[in-house]
Amino acid sequence: MNILFKNISKQYKGKYALKNFSSSLDNGVYGLLGANGAGKTTLINIFVGILKSDMGSIVVDGMDTREMGLDFLSHIGYMPQYPRFYKNFTVYDFLLYISTLKSIPSVLAEKRIKELLDIVNLRDAAHKKIGALSGGMRQRVGIAQAMLNDPDILILDEPTAGLDPQERIRFRNLITKFSGNRVVLLATHIVSDVEFIANQVILLKEGQLIKQDAPEVLMQEIEGKVWLVSANDKILNEKAPHLKISNMYRENQCIQLRVIDDHKPAENAVCVSPNLEDVFLYYNSEGEQW
């Protein structure tokens, strides 16, 4: 499967939410990373047809999605950033209802729902009302409903919001297993969600694509630009206010700064291997100022 985004633009009141976004996606997991307001949801909403772009087109396996009509929808599974549920429905009934909307035959739907309840670890909650679930459990119902039709293209907008660490790991493993011969597009600003599972990271900044590559390539590109600095008073007072700091922690009497800089930021700075969070900050932020 191949998805081509061709020059997608969208403006709100004269301001670009998405500007000339072009990208090609083959099977695999894609992490759509960007700061708040970068345009992730706008792109996804255009992709799933909730929003019309001002310009551009999306081509799936050589066909314009606008020409595919409802057939396109049968290929996708989608979980919105803020899924809405019928709180009086039980988990099982809600999934059955969504199956009906997706025209999944009932015998097949029942089997699939049972599988998915196991996958998202909600079997014991199957007959609980959605209104009585925790936020993280509801989130898992959202993930399950997106996967009901066994989609070729799975689009998840901030899927791990509210999940505890164990469920996050479970989610990542689930996506890896699921993604074999499909496209999974996962929008987030939580870097660790995609660091270990994304085949490619798509970095969005202010509506524009700034990088698309494998995480290890992106990390390699900023090799030599991430430093650990043991901060004495002089560094803290004079230098730190001007540094892009991705992390700081106290070690004994000293504060250790993780600094992103094209040049060695201090005499005692030691160059360290970049991680994806450094990449995100390198392109996206001014860093935490001291």
Ligand SMILES: Nc1ncnc2c1ncn2[C@@H]1O[C@H](COP(=O)(O)OP(=O)(O)OP(=O)(O)O)[C@@H](O)[C@H]1O
């Ligand atoms: N309905 C709207 N009306 C006006 N501006 C909008 C609307 N929807 C989005 N925007 C603007 O478009 C830009 C991109 O928003 P979008 O929601 O796509 O970003 P995002 O990357 O998903 O952010 P977040 O991580 O906070 O969800 C932002 O500047 C936002 O304020």
